[in-house]
Amino acid sequence: MSESTGVIHDIGYQRYTGPRLGRASVFGALYLHGLRTVFGFGRSAKAKIFPWLVVGIVIVVAAVVAAVRSQVGQVVMTYAQFPTTMGWLTIFFVAVAAPELVSRDLRSGVLPLYFSRPLARSDYPLAKLLALVTALWLLLGGPQLVMFLGAAFTLDEGPRGVWNELLDLLPGLLYAGLWAAVFGAIGLLVAALTGKRAFAAGGIVAVFLMTTPIVGILAILPARTINELAFLASPMTMVNGVGTWALGDLLFEGGDGLPIGGFGPLYALAAVLLVAGCVVLLLARYRKVATR
Amino acid sequence: MALIATESLTKTYRGGVTALAELTVVVEPGIVGLVGANGAGKSTLIKILLGLLPPTNGQVRVLGLDPTTQPDQVRARVGYMPEHEALPPDLSAAELVTHLGRVSGLPRTVARERASEALRHVGLYEERYRPVGGYSTGMKQRVKLAQALVHDPDLLLLDEPTNGLDPAGRDAMLALIHRIGTEFGISVLVCSHLLGEVERICHTLVAIDGGRLLRADRIDAMTSATDVLAVEVSEGTEELAARLAALRLPVRRDGRLLLVELADDDTYDQILGAVAELDLPLHRLDQRRHRVAELFATREPSHV
Numbered sequence: 001m002s003e004s005t006g007v008i009h010d011i012g013y014q015r016y017t018g019p020r021l022g023r024a025s026v027f028g029a030l031y032l033h034g035l036r037t038v039f040g041f042g043r044s045a046k047a048k049i050f051p052w053l054v055v056g057i058v059i060v061v062a063a064v065v066a067a068v069r070s071q072v073g074q075v076v077m078t079y080a081q082f083p084t085t086m087g088w089l090t091i092f093f094v095a096v097a098a099p100e101l102v103s104r105d106l107r108s109g110v111l112p113l114y115f116s117r118p119l120a121r122s123d124y125p126l127a128k129l130l131a132l133v134t135a136l137w138l139l140l141g142g143p144q145l146v147m148f149l150g151a152a153f154t155l156d157e158g159p160r161g162v163w164n165e166l167l168d169l170l171p172g173l174l175y176a177g178l179w180a181a182v183f184g185a186i187g188l189l190v191a192a193l194t195g196k197r198a199f200a201a202g203g204i205v206a207v208f209l210m211t212t213p214i215v216g217i218l219a220i221l222p223a224r225t226i227n228e229l230a231f232l233a234s235p236m237t238m239v240n241g242v243g244t245w246a247l248g249d250l251l252f253e254g255g256d257g258l259p260i261g262g263f264g265p266l267y268a269l270a271a272v273l274l275v276a277g278c279v280v281l282l283l284a285r286y287r288k289v290a291t292r
Numbered sequence: 293m294a295l296i297a298t299e300s301l302t303k304t305y306r307g308g309v310t311a312l313a314e315l316t317v318v319v320e321p322g323i324v325g326l327v328g329a330n331g332a333g334k335s336t337l338i339k340i341l342l343g344l345l346p347p348t349n350g351q352v353r354v355l356g357l358d359p360t361t362q363p364d365q366v367r368a369r370v371g372y373m374p375e376h377e378a379l380p381p382d383l384s385a386a387e388l389v390t391h392l393g394r395v396s397g398l399p400r401t402v403a404r405e406r407a408s409e410a411l412r413h414v415g416l417y418e419e420r421y422r423p424v425g426g427y428s429t430g431m432k433q434r435v436k437l438a439q440a441l442v443h444d445p446d447l448l449l450l451d452e453p454t455n456g457l458d459p460a461g462r463d464a465m466l467a468l469i470h471r472i473g474t475e476f477g478i479s480v481l482v483c484s485h486l487l488g489e490v491e492r493i494c495h496t497l498v499a500i501d502g503g504r505l506l507r508a509d510r511i512d513a514m515t516s517a518t519d520v521l522a523v524e525v526s527e528g529t530e531e532l533a534a535r536l537a538a539l540r541l542p543v544r545r546d547g548r549l550l551l552v553e554l555a556d557d558d559t560y561d562q563i564l565g566a567v568a569e570l571d572l573p574l575h576r577l578d579q580r581r582h583r584v585a586e587l588f589a590t591r592e593p594s595h596v
Contacts, residue, residue, distance in 0.1 A: 012475065022397070029391070029400075109376050116367060
């Protein structure tokens with residue numbers, strides 16, 4: 001009969017009568033979970049090492065660039081050049097992040113737990129893709145913001161100078177978005193094909209590695225049209241081609257950019273089609289996976 | 293309202309394999325056992341109930357909803373525990389169940405609360421913050437059950453929930469399922485190829501074989517009519533049989549045994565009285581509760 005205050009009473013099972021959120025909230029939950037996954041939040045310390053190493057590198061590079069500019073006055077790297085310079089580092093980041101997002105789920109068999117819930121089949125891959133693209137954009141855009149702040153606080157030209165910097169920064173961020181979309185779409189599609197993370201990572205690096213020599217070969221063939229279209233053969237040079245056409249001076253200061261002739265719009269169209277194609281294949285892949 | 297109702301439900305996979313053939317069954321809320329050998333069509337039926345697979349033919353209703361046209365409404369009210377390994381090893385049980393609760397549409401804080409509640413109900417306490425990869429099979433099964441429970445479904449679909457468990461683990465899991473079905477007020481469909489296991493906790497049994505319905509009934513209806521008393525006397529079996537028949541008790545011979553259908557407790561007294569009057573040496577008198585398996589066995593003459 002002694003009723004002590006420290007006792008935990010088993011209150012039994014409680015039914016839930018509160019609200020159940022709709023598709024947008026569910027998509028958001030999945031998207032945020034994906035974004036956390038990429039950076040290792042909610043996971044072991046080991047899962048945080050690589051992503052944060054890469055984040056550390058890009059931030060340090062941006063800080064050094066900003067410091068050199070403020071001290072020496074020389075622009076080592078423009079905003080738009082930043083994603084290009086970080087190209088291979090970005091590829092390695094995708095090669096680790098994309099398998100973490102989708103291959104792991106394929107292997108562990110967790111997908112039936114998702115698809116037995118009120119979740120549209122297409123929402124799972126789309127939320128994962130959006131999470132990866134966002135992570136890449138933060139990775140490539142964040143350091144640009146560091147460079148911008150460094151410049152904004154050290155320039156002598158006042159508000160006018162800051163405004164000019166901002167006009168340089170915005171195309172750089174847009175360009176980072178293009179990189180993020182192309183790399184993310186290709187990386188996630190490759191990773192979704194296998195449950196083995198090592199295979200997925202190798203496959204992603206291979207897609208970028210194997211296509212680069214093709215560009216080299218096409219670029220030296222004795223036909224001008226082929227040379228100008230050569231850069232379509234690899235995702236990295238394709239994005240560079242779009243940048244040459246759309247950003248011009250901002251990307252290749254003083255230089256000529258890639259010799260793509262008058263095919264700029266074609267490069268842009270190709271990039272759009274590449275991303276769209278990857279998304280279509282990704283959705284088809286998950287239509288198949290969901291019924292297993 | 294029926295919990296699950298199917299009518300002429302047929303599923304033929306590409307390649308001509310028929311997983312379900314003209315399955316017509318109606319089950320009422322409660323704990324339902326779905327039994328059948330491996331490949332009988334249990335998993336196919338579950339996938340159709342979840343709206344993951346479209347049936348080739350026929351009608352299906354779950355909680356009064358059609359999973360082929362309203363899959364999201366069905367899935368919002370159903371919890372599913374798959375047969376196979378289904379947990380990412382690097383996430384903690386708390387993190388995983390919370391996340392899946394949110395995917396079921398629970399708000400963030402509610403999902404976290406209900407996740408720890410669900411894990412507590414299945415018997416996971418402090419270990420829920422450790423990565424699932426280090427769990428025993430029994431703990432993993434509990435996490436799978438907790439994730440099916442987190443969004444407070446009206447129906448649980450459990451596919452072989454005792455798979456890979458040792459005898460003690462099986463008993464604990466069955467007790468838990470029984471508790472969910474009775475105390476929690478959630479209907480449960482338990483799939484198993486082990487009839488002896490599910491008949492202990494179920495109210496209703498549905499047996500399928502080769503995609504066809506063998507029998508579906510309430511378990512008390514299956515067993516009550518078949519409880520018999522087995523009487524064995526060392527000598528004078530014929531005399532006793534005649535005497536019992538004279539007492540209007542339905543008697544059958546089964547080798548050296550007399551089988552008497554048990555009507556009520558008086559049957560005992562009548563048999564004992566008859567044995568005493570004839571002064572026969574009684575060897576044994578016990579109640580035989582027919583195992584449900586025998587009921588199904590007699591229903592399948594084609595399988596001899």
